[in-house]
Amino acid sequence: MMSGQSGDAGAQAAADQQAREQALVEQVVASFETAEDPRLKQMMQALTRHLHAFLREVRLTEGEWASAIEFLTAAGHITDDKRQEFILLSDVLGASMQTIAINNEAYANATEATVLGPFFVEGSPGIPLGGDISFGAAGQPCWVEGTVTGTDGAPVPGARIEVWEADEDGFYDVQYDDDRVAARGHLVADDNGHYRFWAITPTPYPIPHDGPVGALLASVGRSPMRASHLHFDVRAGGKRTLITHIFVRGDELLTRDAVFGVKESLIHDFVEHPAGTPAPDGRDLADRAWSSVRFDIVLAPAHSAGPGVASTEGASE
Numbered sequence: 231m232m233s234g235q236s237g238d239a240g241a242q243a244a245a246d247q248q249a250r251e252q253a254l255v256e257q258v259v260a261s262f263e264t265a266e267d268p269r270l271k272q273m274m275q276a277l278t279r280h281l282h283a284f285l286r287e288v289r290l291t292e293g294e295w296a297s298a299i300e301f302l303t304a305a306g307h308i309t310d311d312k313r314q315e316f317i318l319l320s321d322v323l324g325a326s327m328q329t330i331a332i333n334n335e336a337y338a339n340a341t342e343a344t345v346l347g348p349f350f351v352e353g354s355p356g357i358p359l360g361g362d363i364s365f366g367a368a369g370q371p372c373w374v375e376g377t378v379t380g381t382d383g384a385p386v387p388g389a390r391i392e393v394w395e396a397d398e399d400g401f402y403d404v405q406y407d408d409d410r411v412a413a414r415g416h417l418v419a420d421d422n423g424h425y426r427f428w429a430i431t432p433t434p435y436p437i438p439h440d441g442p443v444g445a446l447l448a449s450v451g452r453s454p455m456r457a458s459h460l461h462f463d464v465r466a467g468g469k470r471t472l473i474t475h476i477f478v479r480g481d482e483l484l485t486r487d488a489v490f491g492v493k494e495s496l497i498h499d500f501v502e503h504p505a506g507t508p509a510p511d512g513r514d515l516a517d518r519a520w521s522s523v524r525f526d527i528v529l530a531p532a533h534s535a536g537p538g539v540a541s542t543e544g545a546s547e
């Protein structure tokens with residue numbers, strides 16, 4: 231309602247205001263008609279409509295607009311080779327998970343995908359089947375095993391499995407200043423699609439929250455904590471690449487993961503084994519307790535919508 235006016239004059243002013251706002255939307259939408267790329271045109275015109283609908287719905291003040299620009303500027307300033315605040319923003323808004331949902335269509339019993347996160351790095355060490363990806367990272371030993379199959383149940387021989395995780399202090403190796411490589415590695419499933427390796431039992435940790443995204447979470451009373459998880463990237467010839475995690479059943483953060491990454495199908499039983507319980511591969515655990523988990527991975531065929539397809543037949547070292 232326009233202030234200081236009433237009756238017919240007020241109604242006319244409100245109609246004029248609506249028309250003025252709508253005319254601007256249409257003018258901006260029309261400005262993209264010249265785009266040669268039809269996809270770019272579609273996206274810019276839809277973005278214009280949705281952005282203006284938001285501005286008009288919340289009746290954005292000029293002060294709020296300035297705060298939003300300051301927020302984006304701060305996100306830019308803190309972003310560098312190691313820190314990507316815009317991906318964090320996308321994550322906490324659920325935009326990353328929505329994009330993953332759109333691009334990894336449900337396909338039969340194929341394992342669900344979830345968020346990649348900022349801590350994947352190329353060039354992780356290769357380990358043999360039964361090897362250890364912890365490379366000295368602090369944490370309780372965890373035995374991980376399973377099979378890689380297609381949705382028809384046939385084993386996928388030679389799938390390349392990449393895994394990475396935070397240590398028990400809640401940090402990935404790349405968050406330390408000493409160039410360590412730990413709690414990450416890759417291995418190749420055997421001819422029957424079986425795989426097994428040692429990792430560390432996942433523990434909860436916060437997403438980086440010392441920047442504008444952390445301030446945003448704090449100001450709305452949201453926690454930056456992620457539910458405990460172990461990351462997987464699984465690739466095999468002819469199959470849809472799977473980027474996912476497994477989560478720990480019973481973790482109290484499962485229902486309030488900061489980036490909305492938890493899917494019921496990805497929650498697994500991590501079985502605790504007291505000190506002295508023999509390890510599956512006979513490893514000497516020096517009287518430490520350990521855990522174990524089974525994760526059977528089902529890959530969709532390459533022709534189903536997904537993030538990409540391995541170009542070679544599975545394994546690569």
Ligand code: BEZ
Pocket residue numbers: 318321345346347348349437438456489
């Ligand atoms: C992660 O799981 O590593 C992660 C995902 C999204 C934001 C920050 C971290």
Ligand code: FE
Pocket residue numbers: 347349395396456459461
């Ligand atoms: Fe993570």
